[in-house]
Amino acid sequence: MCDTAIQDLYAEEFANCFGCGRNNQHGLQLKSHWQGDECICRHTPKSHYTGGVPGFLYGGMIASLIDCHGAATAAAAKSRESGEPISRFVTASLNVDFVKPTPIGIELEIRGKATEIKNRKVTVALQLFAGETLCATGKMILVQLKN
Numbered sequence: 343m344c345d346t347a348i349q350d351l352y353a354e355e356f357a358n359c360f361g362c363g364r365n366n367q368h369g370l371q372l373k374s375h376w377q378g379d380e381c382i383c384r385h386t387p388k389s390h391y392t393g394g395v396p397g398f399l400y401g402g403m404i405a406s407l408i409d410c411h412g413a414a415t416a417a418a419a420k421s422r423e424s425g426e427p428i429s430r431f432v433t434a435s436l437n438v439d440f441v442k443p444t445p446i447g448i449e450l451e452i453r454g455k456a457t458e459i460k461n462r463k464v465t466v467a468l469q470l471f472a473g474e475t476l477c478a479t480g481k482m483i484l485v486q487l488k489n
């Protein structure tokens with residue numbers, strides 16, 4: 343696994359995101375790491391992010407985890423393909439399927455893979471696991487910000 347998180351390579355002006363900005367003291371500060379041929383993010387949500395049924399996670403938080411990790415996956419995949427430094431991608435399209443209720447209280451693992459890289463546009467497929475259980479999947483289209 344690469345030691346440096348993708349989000350720690352974002353330029354300062356793009357490091358303020360609620361989900362993954364290292365400079366957002368009130369945010370989740372998610373970290374994503376390239377591992378093998380995919381990108382991995384691990385996070386244990388706090389219990390107040392419940393969706394209303396105690397012990398289960400709010401769907402909006404699930405989408406947020408997928409969203410930010412998808413952006414990091416796109417940035418890493420594009421950088422690996424082009425040989426250029428990590429750049430910032432933003433979400434153009436986000437589709438989430440909630441497969442099983444997601445428990446709170448255990449570490450979640452989100453796995454991302456780029457399925458297509460076409461110029462500034464990267465398509466990413468994601469899976470969110472609680473232990474061995476696949477709880478959600480995502481499909482995203484991300485666009486590289488222009489310089």
Ligand SMILES: CCCCCCCCCC(=O)SCCNC(=O)CCNC(=O)[C@H](O)C(C)(C)COP(=O)(O)OP(=O)(O)OC[C@H]1O[C@@H](n2cnc3c(N)ncnc32)[C@H](O)[C@@H]1OP(=O)(O)O
Pocket residue numbers: 359432433434435460461462463483485487488
């Ligand atoms: C400068 C700072 C801007 C920061 C924006 C706020 C981001 C904050 C971080 C997040 O929270 S990300 C989640 C929220 N996302 C956004 O707020 C993004 C809002 N949308 C945009 O800013 C623009 O629509 C976007 C940058 C995504 C694309 O605009 P561009 O003018 O740069 O790209 P363009 O329209 O040329 O499209 C590039 C390619 O992406 C494709 N594309 C764009 N939007 C799409 C879409 N929605 N679905 C599918 N494909 C899409 C488009 O067809 C094209 O494909 P091709 O190259 O194959 O022709």
